[in-house]
Amino acid sequence: MRGVDGTGAGAVAASGASSGAEAAPRRGAVDPVKTLLHQHRDLCERAVDPLEIAAGLEAHGFTDRSAARYRHRDVFSLAEELYARVPRDAGPAPEPAPGPAPRIRTGWVVLSLLPGAVASAAVAGGRLGPGTARPLVALGGLLAVALALRAALGRGPLAARPGTAPRPSAPVWTLCLLGYALLGDGLLDAVVSGGPDALPTGAPDGPWPAATAPVLALALACAPAAWCAHLLDLGARRRLAGSRGLEDFTSGARPLLLGVLALYLAALTGLLALTGALLHEDPAYPQGLTLGALLFLARLLTAHRHRHAPAVILGAAAAAELAAPALVLSGRLPGCGFLAVPVTALTDPLGAAVIPALSCGCAALVLLAHALRTLTRASAHAPVGGPE
Numbered sequence: 504m505r506g507v508d509g510t511g512a513g514a515v516a517a518s519g520a521s522s523g524a525e526a527a528p529r530r531g532a533v534d535p536v537k538t539l540l541h542q543h544r545d546l547c548e549r550a551v552d553p554l555e556i557a558a559g560l561e562a563h564g565f566t567d568r569s570a571a572r573y574r575h576r577d578v579f580s581l582a583e584e585l586y587a588r589v590p591r592d593a594g595p596a597p598e599p600a601p602g603p604a605p606r607i608r609t610g611w612v613v614l615s616l617l618p619g620a621v622a623s624a625a626v627a628g629g630r631l632g633p634g635t636a637r638p639l640v641a642l643g644g645l646l647a648v649a650l651a652l653r654a655a656l657g658r659g660p661l662a663a664r665p666g667t668a669p670r671p672s673a674p675v676w677t678l679c680l681l682g683y684a685l686l687g688d689g690l691l692d693a694v695v696s697g698g699p700d701a702l703p704t705g706a707p708d709g710p711w712p713a714a715t716a717p718v719l720a721l722a723l724a725c726a727p728a729a730w731c732a733h734l735l736d737l738g739a740r741r742r743l744a745g746s747r748g749l750e751d752f753t754s755g756a757r758p759l760l761l762g763v764l765a766l767y768l769a770a771l772t773g774l775l776a777l778t779g780a781l782l783h784e785d786p787a788y789p790q791g792l793t794l795g796a797l798l799f800l801a802r803l804l805t806a807h808r809h810r811h812a813p814a815v816i817l818g819a820a821a822a823a824e825l826a827a828p829a830l831v832l833s834g835r836l837p838g839c840g841f842l843a844v845p846v847t848a849l850t851d852p853l854g855a856a857v858i859p860a861l862s863c864g865c866a867a868l869v870l871l872a873h874a875l876r877t878l879t880r881a882s883a884h885a886p887v888g889g890p891e
Contacts, residue, residue: 535573540585547589557582558743558881611659615729618651622722626715626782641713648722649678655725656802660732664808673805676817677798683824683859684794685718686711688787691855694831695847716784717791720774721798727770728799732806735763739884756879764796764871771795790856793863800870807883812873820866827858 540547546559557579565578575581625644653674656662689712693699701710738759742752771792779786797820801813827846834843849857877883 536581536584536588539573539581540588543585544589547585550586553579553582553586556585558884561881608659611655611662611729614655614658615661615726618648618655618725619719619723621647621651622719626719629715630782652722652725655729659729660736661725661729661802661806663806663810673801673810673814673817676814676821677801679821679825680794680798680817680863681718681721683821684721684787684790685713685715687824687828687859688714688790688855691828691831691846691850691858694828695850695855714784714787714790716778716782717775717787717794719782720771720778720786720791721795723774723778724767724771724795727767727774728802731763731767731770731799732803734766735759735803735878736884738763743881743884752881753879757875760874760878764799767799768792768796787856789860790863793860793867797863797867797870800867800874803878804870804874807878809873809877809883813870816866816870816873820862823862824859 543556543559547556550556550559560578560582565581570578570581573581575584622644625640625647628640629644690699693711699711739756742755742759772788775786775788775791778784797817801817804810804813827850830846831843834840846858849861
């Protein structure tokens with residue numbers, strides 16, 4: 504065990520203000536580590552291993568540079584000494600371990616398949632049912648899918664960790680984004696061409712066609728999303744056990760996060776191709792992949808106690824999509840034609856698909872940058888990690 508000698512006058516004299524960390528021990532303190540132990544006694548007494556203390560210190564702003572002020576090369580070794588100094592009934596402190604690995608449970612596996620099964624049944628009912636009943640079938644199907652999604656996100660690796668405050672706006676924006684994926688492109692096409700002249704019928708060749716293939720693919724993608732989140736949790740715990748510093752953990756967690764995102768997008772690409780072929784529709788790869796990446800990253804952040812940024816970014820993406828047809832309609836008012844210019848400048852050469860692809864793509868990139876900063880921290884994958 505790496506320790507700190509008791510003549511800590513020199514170490515205390517070298518202590519100063521450190522960015523993001525707690526204040527250094529006072530000059531003249533005999534043992535700076537003892538002072539730190541008193542400041543974080545509850546954390547140290549609750550911890551089941553030194554890894555929890557390391558993650559807790561990081562959540563309070565400690566870095567490896569902060570640990571150097573306590574004569575330790577990294578936060579992990581400082582956590583080991585703090586853990587060893589707390590009186591315990593057991594013998595010597597155990598070696599750092601990844602903690603209880605996330606287990607594969609039948610409950611969350613079945614629930615992750617539920618949204619896809621319900622959405623498939625709703626699409627089949629809408630396609631095979633009589634034309635007059637299609638609006639009612641579509642409405643009932645959307646409600647059933649929303650309830651299935653809520654159940655799937657309440658259990659397993661996509662569920663929010665304990666202590667995460669609910670963010671009511673996030674589900675609302677998610678439903679808006681899914682609703683636009685279903686009807687938005689058809690509405691925007693109709694609005695740009697002077698319509699809409701009729702309400703949507705659900706038929707692909709109707710006056711206001713619904714894009715069921717990408718929405719069905721996204722519902723089916725709940726299962727691979729849950730598995731990818733499970734792989735992220737498992738890999739992060741293993742990386743946490745093998746790391747000897749916060750920077751070491753972060754350098755290994757970044758490719759892990761990017762690999763999990765790439766795996767999910769590969770699965771979603773296959774599902775888009777499958778649903779497009781079965782329903783004889785455009786797979787809508789740009790819209791489906793960007794929206795899928797956005798929703799997956801937002802859920803990963805929410806599950807790991809970072810719920811503010813996903814809610815804000817989801818709201819911004821939904822607002823950008825809904826603003827497109829609203830601006831075109833507003834441009835029909837006398838003297839307001841300029842309002843439609845930004846939208847028509849994009850849709851005339853590229854089509855209506857450019858609006859959701861651009862909105863969700865930019866939002867996904869922002870969330871990816873945020874995830875690379877937050878989900879690659881040790882505190883995001885330990886039980887003591889606090890909320891954002």
